[in-house]
Amino acid sequence: MDWDYAPAPESRSVVDIASSYGLFIDGSFVDPVDGDRLKTVNPATEEVLASVAVAGPSDVDRAVAAARRAQESVWGPMAPAERAKYLFRIARLVQERSRELAVLESLDNGKPIREARDVDLPLTAAHFFYYAGWADKLPYAGLGPEPKPLGVAGQVIPWNFPLLMAAWKLAPALAAGNTSVLKPAETTPLTALHLAQILQQAELPPGVVNILTGAGATGQALVAHPGVDKVAFTGSTEVGKSILRSLAGTGKRLTLELGGKAANIVFDDAPIDQAVEGIVNGIFFNQGHVCCAGSRLLVQESLAEELLARLKRRLATLRVGDPLDKNTDVGAINSLAQLDRINALAAAGEAEGAERWSPACSLPDRGYWFAPTLFTGVAQSHRIAREEIFGPVLSVLTFRTPAEAVELANNTPYGLSAGIWTEKGSRILWMAAHLRAGVVWANTFNRFDPGSPFGGYQESGFGREGGRHGLEAYLA
Ligand code: TAP
Secondary structure (H helix, E strand, C coil): CCCCCCCCECCHHHCCCCCEECEEECCEEECCCCCCEEEEECCCCCCEEEEEECCCHHHHHHHHHHHHHHHHHHHCCCCHHHHHHHHHHHHHHHHHCHHHHHHHHHHHHCCCHHHHHHHHHHHHHHHHHHHHHHCCCHHHCCCCCCCCECCEEEEECCCCCHHHHHHHHHHHHHHCCCEEEEECCCCCCHHHHHHHHHHHHCCCCCCCEEECCCCHHHHHHHHHCCCCCEEEEECCHHHHHHHHHHHCCCCCEEEEECCCCCEEEECCCCCHHHHHHHHHHHHHHHHHCCCCCCCEEEEEHHHHHHHHHHHHHHHCCCCECCCCECCCCECCCCCHHHHHHHHHHHHHHHHCCCEEECCCCCCCCCCCCCCCEEEECCCCCCHHHHCCCCCCEEEEEEECCHHHHHHHHHCCCCCCEEEEECCCHHHHHHHHHHCCCCEEEECCCCCCCCCCCECCCHHHEECCECCCHHHHCCEC
16 A cells, blocks of 8 residues: 655744855854855755855965964864863754754755754764764874874865765864864855854854855865865865875875765675665665765676566655655755756766666656666666766666676776675675775665764775774874
């Protein structure tokens, strides 16, 4: 029997969105020097949510100078246990204001409220809690008896997990005694700006965190600024490579968290219903806007027909639509530019001969939408098997032996994550040892924990975020 779902919209009134926001520099919201602004829209409705300042080079100068002052005069010399108290306070305030922040994230990003509420917000708070615990234990992190902060961190983040990525960057940097200038993505600046309000509420000393909104040029000016000691970037491989080139020879420390094209590998002895859920979570979570998404399904040939039939039945039950509805599984694509990229790659899949399938689902008239899609008959040479689509599109390939699965999985310039589904523990261990991926999940997918390191090989970048390993990037 099919159930009909009545609408269950979360209230928008839990968040006050200002009509315009300034830059957060030295503890205050200020106007940009050259006065430029951009508009951020709700991708589900195309409604303008707010006007946001664009930071130019003089604003970057001001923010870096404020971060330097704060690092040298307050945050660096502060007793580590005192720094921990601020991080604990921020974590608790994020929890207290999590409903407001979840709604704001859903509005600005397009992600389902269920995910913002149950994933982004709890993990954001967990990151601050986790690194708060490290602040006074740095000599025990295995990084030397007296590890020292690097100074000022320039941190640039993408639009897919805006608040969570801010937490991934800020929490370890601050715990290690650094100060930060953070640039959120152009299309999702709002939760970082509300986090700035939380930092004020926590009475974090001015200048310890500065938030500069703007587009790529702001990020470029920030990472190139001579006053920045360490650059942490999460985003596309293309921009990551250009940052790597621009930093060569400067002596700045750099970590890059870039794209991925993960294989989710299902053997014929896998728990099949669990695997179907894992595949769905792997590629349709957050509309597939996930660097470690399981965008390539490798299924053992003997299981392929049955698995695909069950997968298609499951996809037909996904609810696509209003991100603020608590029943929604798949929300809006974050921007028109991203929708164009997804459409172009899906068209390339068809042109190259793969078979396209989507469940019947009606998409809203306004906003940016893409139905959950899978491609069968995919060859390794197809663009949809090689390029990151960063959308709700699954490419299905088959294999016969574990060795062939490994060869297919590793046949990518990336190396961020992989999934294995089998009931055999020995096979899991053998596969994990042979897969070139920073994270390998077994009989699960897209599980995150602040205590667990995350990062890539090859064109997925270098350096680790999370866990004890995540501190290393911020200590000398
Ligand atoms: P990008 O275009 O690379 O943007 C990432 C951030 O860098 C944004 O804040 C962007 O600003 C800024 N930026 C753009 N050009 C820059 C430049 N020349 N110098 C410095 N900063 C610059 O990526 P995106 O479209 O936001 O995100 C999608 C990509 O990020 C995907 O490829 C995805 O795989 C990757 N990603 C990776 C991870 C991890 S952990 N590996 C996590 C999330 C996303 P604007 O927004 O204003 O352009």
